[in-house]
Amino acid sequence: MVFSWTITTLAAGVSFPYNTESPLVSAYDAPGHAAGQISADGFQKSANCLFLPDFIGFEHEGAKRVAFLGDSITQGVRTRPDAYEYWVARIAEGLGPEYRVWNLGSGWARAYDAATDKAWLSKAKLSDEIVIALGVNDIGTTGRSAVQLLEDLQTIVSSLKGSRTDMSVILCTIPTFNFSDAQELVWRDVNQAIRSHAIVGVDRVFDIAEVLSQAAPRDNLLIPEYMSSEFDAHPNGEAGSAVSSAFLEWY
Template sequence: EYEISSAYVCDGGTGPDDEITSRTEVTFDGAGSKKVAPAETFWSDPVTLNIPEDHYLVWEWTVTGKDIPCNKMSNLTSTTSSKNGSDFTYCDDVPLPLLIGAKRDVKYRVTAIGDSITQGCMTDFMAYEFWAARIAKELGSDYAFWNCGLGWARASDCAQKGNWLGRALNSDIMIVAFGTNDIVSGEYGGDGGNNADEVNGYISDILEQSQAAGCRTILFNAPPQDYDEEHEAVRTALNDTEKQTAEKYGAEYFDFAAQLSPTDDPSAALYGGHPNGEGGEAVCEAFMKQFAELLGK
């Protein structure tokens, strides 16, 4: 459990060095503070705030407690924290809201769920050039896009059928992109990576849930990682089954790997293990071309 002492949304200007303006208090059931129980799911009250085009939204809050839930890979954005309330330094163990949403009518709600490659880690700071961000921008304001990518995550985590998958299943269209961490590390607390059949089993569990929820799903295969021979054999075997797995559960299939490797060497990570902005652009372009009709574009 932890306590929110205060929370604000603000206009961050055009960069992290600009003055923060338009500080607007965020309340919870009318109160400026809130005690949060373990595993509690909650929303703030609605807030009205005008952010000019090309300006950043700043989220600021004060939270206290032990073992506060946090995102361990938050260096996509300018994120700082302070213990004394005055001296702020960069920190990548920062508790962040799961969603800051705009209340508007949209054509489709789209969610991407996956690992750090989906989250966008190791792309240029504050650039929002990774594939999920590029697709969100390409879709535009007539669509809602929720990036639920999480660093270190595996299909076995998502297949627990808990709150994380539950968020994604609230969307109209869900993108599922796992494989890398399953192959390398396997289940949480396990003793090594999963084989192709095990990973496919977890992905099948996820697709079965999406099918039952009536959520249209697009399955990505596992991207290249410049693996050693043993791990590459697992990735190849997994990707050989993914299209059939998608068809079995009524999902669409996207050859993610083909966009990120040279045609003469499918095992090579052309844009890096965490694809850079150029890789994100290649994925976005191929994705939008293949799924324009599904997305109503």
């Protein structure tokens, strides 16, 4: 699908919040009202700043709506552009036409953000089933404790389940991001609680950490072949294939 659109601000200056990341799809931008322009004159390839619609979809009677709520690992950051090789995209393809998948992964996102129960979580509430994969940034960038993170996850699940009686919630264990020291301890404590079904209201638990981690006792480290680079623990396309295969077989 190819589309063009024009975004107009109400005033000059900083207007749209955005995350600086390499785009996962090819996109081009130009100043001015260029959405209806036939030629490519004035356009340049978008890099590190891309504004796209929240959702593009169509009516499909009877399809099951599944949303994936997560951070950059869910979003697919660091995988190859236009390859759709991150795990959510591969799962969407594998589920088939009777499912409709909405990837709500957002770079730098935290369970702490979703627990505020505002616009981001309200999108997830539109689905029949939610797959939650949050916690990496709570541990790695904000230093949340295991108790705090588990409380936030419980708040998210309770809010989702309270929005619809027939909603199903799948909670993923927290993928390792090569955590060590105090962060590793939090990661282990939270995952133990998730695996023990300590979060009330969770229907099923998918152990994504087990798929991505090295064998114990080095299970706090990502399998090297799954890293997007030597210094970046974001899962690559090979990891996306491994996770999607495990998920679809489990699902």
